[in-house]
Amino acid sequence: MDASPTVAEAIAAEIVRAGVARVFGFPGGGGNLDLMDAFGAAGVEFVLARSEGSAALMGCAHAELTGRPAVVVVGSGPGLASVVNGVANAHLDRVPLVVISDRQTDAEAATTGHQLLDQRALLAPVTKWGTTLQSAGAASSMRRALGVASAYPRGPVHLDLPRATAGEPARPGPEPELQPGAVTADLDAIATGLGAAERPLLLIGLEAARGVDQRDVVELVRRLRCPVLTTYKAKGVVPESDGAWAGILSGGELERPLLERADALLGVGLDPVELLTKPWPYEAPFYALREAGLGDEYFAPAASAAGALGELAAQLWRALPERTTGTWTRAEIERCRDGVLPALDIRADHLNAGAVVDIVRRHAPDAIVAVDAGAHMLPVTTTWRVERPGRFLISNGLATMGFAVPAAIAAAALDRDAVVVAFTGDGGLAYNLAELETARRLGVRVVVVVFNDSSLSLIRIKLQATGRPGTSLDLAETDFSALARGFGCEGEIARTPQELSDAMARALAREHSTVLDARLSGLEYGPLLKVIRG
Secondary structure (H helix, E strand, O other): OOOOOEHHHHHHHHHHHOOOOEEEEEOOOOHHHHHHHHHHHHOOEEEEOOOHHHHHHHHHHHHHHHOOOEEEEEOOOHHHHHOHHHHHHHHHOOOOEEEEEEEOOHHHHOOOOOOOOOHHHHHHHHOOEEEEOOOEOHHHHHHHHHHHHHOOOOOEEEEEEEOOHHHOEOEOOOOOOOOOOOOEOOHHHHHHHHHHOOOEEEEEOOOHHHHOOHHHHHHHHHHHOOOEEEOHHHOOOOOOOOOOEEEEOOOOOOOHHHHHHOOEEEEEOOOHHHOOOOOOOOOOOEEEEEOOOOOHHHHOOOEEEEOOHHHHHHHHHHHOOOOOOOOOOHHHHHHHHHOOHHHHOOOOOOOOHHHHHHHHHHHOOOOEEEEOOOOOHHHHHHHOOOOOOOOEEEOOOOOOOOOHHHHHHHHHHHOOOOOEEEEEEHHHHHHOOOHHHHHHHHOOOOEEEEEEOOEOHHHHHHHHHOOOOOOOOEOOOOOHHHHHHHOOOEEEEEOOHHHHHHHHHHHHHOOOOEEEEEEOOOOOHHHHHHHHHO
């Protein structure tokens, strides 16, 4: 008679059952080691990151690209504390993430204070649910964790695993009872309101990036004969070569003229966490399709429907009457979409942020792109064109620095034939520079483009706007190309558009990763920020 599986083996079996083939982590010993053995035996790849936070950010990108929950394994004490940033990113970007942390046994905790934290309490504010695993019911708790993480609104959960428990025989426990998400539908009222509008406007948010067929969104646009704004995380839900795509919705000033001219707004998967922190200023009636009923207090919708977003979108376009005319003009759409270009001031005699994006896009127009937080994200998000979902990764709700490189590595590991580009700043790359070794070890190719102006530019602009003097936000010049070579990648410095173009061509010809250290002044960021955000 076969022996009962251990708790670690039972957890691995549930991960396989959920269709998860890759786990990320930075182990700390204890029960983590039992889990790693169990993952290997079950055929689950364990990806060793260089920090817990990077592992969680890799997991976030992996989950967004696969549509399945991601699993991250970390140690106790400092391991758990270091993963908080990545878990907070999953919380605010609505990403299904399961964190399994090592911890002392109760007997150990009673006799020592070494690395002893209330780990459940530490992650509680940024997780949907958490529990301490026991040998009884470990498998059912893992099933519940995967289910809760994937339920609307998606988000992270936390399992604390006492180190002795991981190797104990798993025993049956009560089966989880998952509460189905609330489903409300007022599609008739939404269709009636939109059908009566002369200038409807479609606003696409993060939920649509993973839950809606692009064809259904395009059909909504056709039925409404309206322009479309997408949030950063929804780039590609509508092909950005489509003449109806009017640009980015961020809560800033660039899109305001279009929104003020609309007489009805339809939000599809739009979450208020995606917008700048200010009240919703528009008076046109707002209609909402959402996975979960979040944001009602923010948008105050005239009518809403919550549930499976793809089904709701398909039902809505079928309920809408065919329009024969529309009152939006091509000029209105183009002004919103292209209004940022003059501020970029792309010139051929020196390298600036707009030129960097333009050059990289000419060499790799269909690349999967991961974008870090910082001033450089302004030209990237507004001018990089995306034609389908899953090609643009960004931390938007948390907007954390250090996101781009781990996310790009996760994307490259999923699709080794794709061109993957990480756009980051000199401040952001310093967060997770060691992950270049991870890329080399995994044998994946990522092109890391560093907007290197030796400053925390976005914060410097905000400092200058207050009238405070000082240059404390400037950094010493760093040669990221040399650091890249130290981690087993290639690195090149570019100071002119031609140098960057040549370096980009060489990077794409290599089989391993390259850091392109683009040297620029950053003086264009201030005017660009004013155009986009006001």
